[in-house]
Amino acid sequence: MHKIDDNLHKVTARIAQAALTAERDPRSVRLIAVSKTQPPAALEQAYRAGQRCFGENYVQEALEKKSQLAHLSDIEWHFIGPIQSNKTRLIADHFAWVHSIDREKIARRLSEQRRTELPPLQVCIQVNIDDEATKAGVSLQELPALIKTVAELPGLQLRGLMTIPAPGDDPQQHAAAFKRLHAALMELNAMGLPGLDTLSMGMSADLEIAIANGATLVRIGTDIFGARDYSALTG
Numbered sequence: 001m002h003k004i005d006d007n008l009h010k011v012t013a014r015i016a017q018a019a020l021t022a023e024r025d026p027r028s029v030r031l032i033a034v035s036k037t038q039p040p041a042a043l044e045q046a047y048r049a050g051q052r053c054f055g056e057n058y059v060q061e062a063l064e065k066k067s068q069l070a071h072l073s074d075i076e077w078h079f080i081g082p083i084q085s086n087k088t089r090l091i092a093d094h095f096a097w098v099h100s101i102d103r104e105k106i107a108r109r110l111s112e113q114r115r116t117e118l119p120p121l122q123v124c125i126q127v128n129i130d131d132e133a134t135k136a137g138v139s140l141q142e143l144p145a146l147i148k149t150v151a152e153l154p155g156l157q158l159r160g161l162m163t164i165p166a167p168g169d170d171p172q173q174h175a176a177a178f179k180r181l182h183a184a185l186m187e188l189n190a191m192g193l194p195g196l197d198t199l200s201m202g203m204s205a206d207l208e209i210a211i212a213n214g215a216t217l218v219r220i221g222t223d224i225f226g227a228r229d230y231s232a233l234t235g
């Protein structure tokens with residue numbers, strides 16, 4: 001399992017190098033270790049190597065791990081998967097961040113269900129940047145209306161935008177997608193929503209391209225934990 005330490009150091013070095021190449025401060029990019037399908041021991045290994053932010057896609061799986069790792073109380077949990085409305089209460093109770101808001105109804109429920117003794121849930125709106133038929137996320141056309149609603153919800157703190165570009169190994173295509181998301185964030189800032197400071201974009205294969213185009217949170221799974229085995233998932 002020491003491989004996870006090595007991998008984490010390599011990914012951290014890639015992030016720093018990409019930031020420097022883009023003439024950005026490496027500290028302006030945060031790493032989310034995406035741990036879906038990975039056993040608690042793998043997360044613990046990453047934690048011991050210094051990792052504190054973890055991203056999970058499935059509520060039930062995340063909560064099981066969270067209870068097994070309760071002794072690691074300073075982990076910051078990020079929910080990055082599709083959100084079903086019957087799961088919003090669990091998400092509001094157990095996560096610090098949600099990256100995948102793409103509907104007003106879900107946003108309202110999360111805000112209502114966030115307990116007032118907790119800090120507001122930090123949220124990003126997921127944008128379907130390549131207008132794919134089957135992908136989650138709002139279109140750029142729908143974005144301003146959802147932004148306006150979410151910005152006013154008391155239980156949520158709107159931080160920015162998240163995207164997953166269309167699959168494909170053309171770096172130009174990913175760069176174009178990330179540029180569009182960056183431009184959308186700049187436009188929202190110019191429209192009088194200056195608190196938006198987050199672009200959640202970039203995965204194992206394209207983190208450098210994302211950082212070159214303004215990513216502030218990168219979500220990395222495979223290059224930290226290795227390939228995923230979905231058959232290990234229960235429920």
Ligand SMILES: *Cc1c(COP(=O)(O)O)cnc(C)c1O
Pocket residue numbers: 034036057080081164203204205219220221222223
């Ligand atoms: C699984 C997942 C990742 C991690 O992808 P890798 O290619 O394994 O780095 C990032 N973001 C989201 C939304 C994911 O579902």
